[in-house]
Amino acid sequence: MTTTCFNFSARDELARFIDERFEQYVQELTELVAIPSVAWESFDLDEVARSAQKVQELALDAGFDSAEVLTATYGKGQQGMPAVLASKSAAPGYPTFVLYAHHDVQPAGDLELWETEPFKAQQKGDRLFGRGAADDKAGVIAHLAAFRAVKAVLGDDFRAGVTLFIEGEEEAGSPSFDSFIATYREKLSGDYIVVADSANWRAGVPALTVGLRGVASGDISVKVSDHAVHSGVFGGPLLDANTVLIQLLATLHDTQGSVAVEGLISSPELEVEYSEEDFRADSGIVKSMKLAGKGSITSRLWSQPAISVIGMDITPVSEAANTLAATAKARISVRLAPGQDPAAAHSALARHCAENNLFGAEITYSAVDSGRPYKGEVDGDGAQLALASFAQAWGVEPVKTGLGGSIPFIATLTEVFPSAQILITGIEDPDTRAHSANESLFLPDFKKAILAEALMISSQCLDC
Structure with missing residues (x-):
């Protein structure tokens, strides 16, 4: 497993705190899923505002010093969708973590394809079904739950700064993102930017995304x-x-x-094995269909x-x-x-x-x-902290992966905050079906993701 000099002495106490309150976090996620926050002009945009207000309430309840619902204008005076900024200041000499996720979701699509009501979260076994249950309202709740745990367990020893940035229009292409960053740049400045909008390697195996097409x-x-x-x-x-x-x-x-x-x-490929059998199972490809291209499957997905x-x-x-x-x-x-x-x-x-x-x-x-594509720095202390936290939370070696999909605003973050280290994480897995009918969240990984993030933002507060 990944080994570093990071001090995770509060791990067991954080894990107990999260385990005791996990049902509360699932309930908060369920309430957030119930708000159909689709940020497209053809939908009811009041629901996006209602979702932002709910996130603001949750942030204040989690113990942030302040929480605001903010917007920015863009283009020819258009108003962007509401985002939430919450903050806790860092003690002198301690870093600030910026925690990003988005509270808007994709439309439900064809309701006949859903086995549950899309905006009424329903648990089946270890999975919670609903639109946004994984992408990306689980990221929102994971940030809040991790912050709540560290604040409760460390108390006055919680010295790191934390800024919560929950966007409201990612699924609509983030049209006001650049303007929002420019408008609130000082509020968003930090040492590490944790983006919870990617995916794990598979259920039970965490991943840090180090490359985006x-x-x-x-x-x-x-x-x-x-x-x-x-x-x-x-x-x-x-x-x-x-x-x-x-x-x-x-x-x-x-x-x-x-x-x-x-x-x-093409770019250099990552050394991660993805078998054809697994790809076929994950993608649902027709049995008679041959795979296109050449090279490893991961290179065809991430590097070509x-x-x-x-x-x-x-x-x-x-x-x-x-x-x-x-x-x-x-x-x-x-x-x-x-x-x-x-x-x-x-x-x-x-x-x-x-x-x-x-x-x-x-x-x-x-x-x-x-x-623009993105290539992360895997040797930085931020990436090493993330990998070490994943190993502690999951108990298995994390994987460094690429992502075939794009997160265009990452390039904006690298330009505006060149000294910040960007850490792309996620709670999805190959069975999540984000953007599709029957989207779901694997709850055991949800709990581990909360613990991993709690370890990340608490480790810098302890003496190594």
Whole structure:
């Protein structure tokens, strides 16, 4: 197991305190899940405000010196969703931990796919089901529970500073995040930023995320004629826009399924084994489906670029007629390896589309969204503290992992707070199904995550 010089002498007392009050924490999470805090304009945004107020109440009850509900304006004067900032000051010479999570959630989606009511948390065995039960209201409660435990156990010996930062629009793309950070920069400054929005390696095995892929999404538009025409009269010499678009999309990958866009890079891979059997079980892939790409599965997930077609504007089957479509459009989502510049990725995609236009159609590539990748420092004292705390809480060796998904605001944090160490943790696991129907939280890991964070923010308060 990971060994360091960190002093965890309060471990057993913290563990007892958390164990005795764990049902209270599950109940607080249940009450938070009951608030459908979807931060999308098409939903009731009053619920997001209600969720923020609930988090504020919980923070004050946990013993923070202050807790505020704050917003920031962005763009052309739009108002961002409410976030919660709570704080406890550090004693002179002691570090400050900034604890991040988000209280907004994804929409429930198709209710017929749920086996429980999405906004009524329900426990089945060791899992708590509900929208946001894991992503990311469990992160919110874990921060609060860890703080409460350390404050109760250490009392006046709790010298570290703690700032709670609970965002309210992460699932909506964090549109006001940069403005919020700029507006409240002094309140958010700290030595360690603990981001509870990632995942463990699997149930029972904790992980520290040390690499994130970035994202570059864009639209590819094809025009073959000024207007649609009869397929029987003009078909043959004139290919329809749908066919041209499909042929162009096919050039984005080689015959093995690896990305074939020159200029999209790969990064060094992490030494973590992920078997094909486990990947198939976790992903639910069709049995006959072959895995795409080459190299280890973890490198294909974390260290190599990936391209997906996430939407297409073509004639739907229900409206199909013997007509050659004049235009077609597809949106692609490109996951970028750590070290890749999103602007360079967009340029590479535009160049690829121009160079692979086999029939001379009018083709345009338009950038839609960008998010920078992230590569963490695994040798810093913050990462070592996190790994040691995980080992103490779980009793097993933690894993250093990458993440195929993106957390674009991490790049903002690294730029605004260059001296802070960012520690990306999480409470999800491969069975969580975040963003999907039947999202759930593995409760044994929830309890261990609370203990691990309590150890992190208390260890610096003790003499090593």
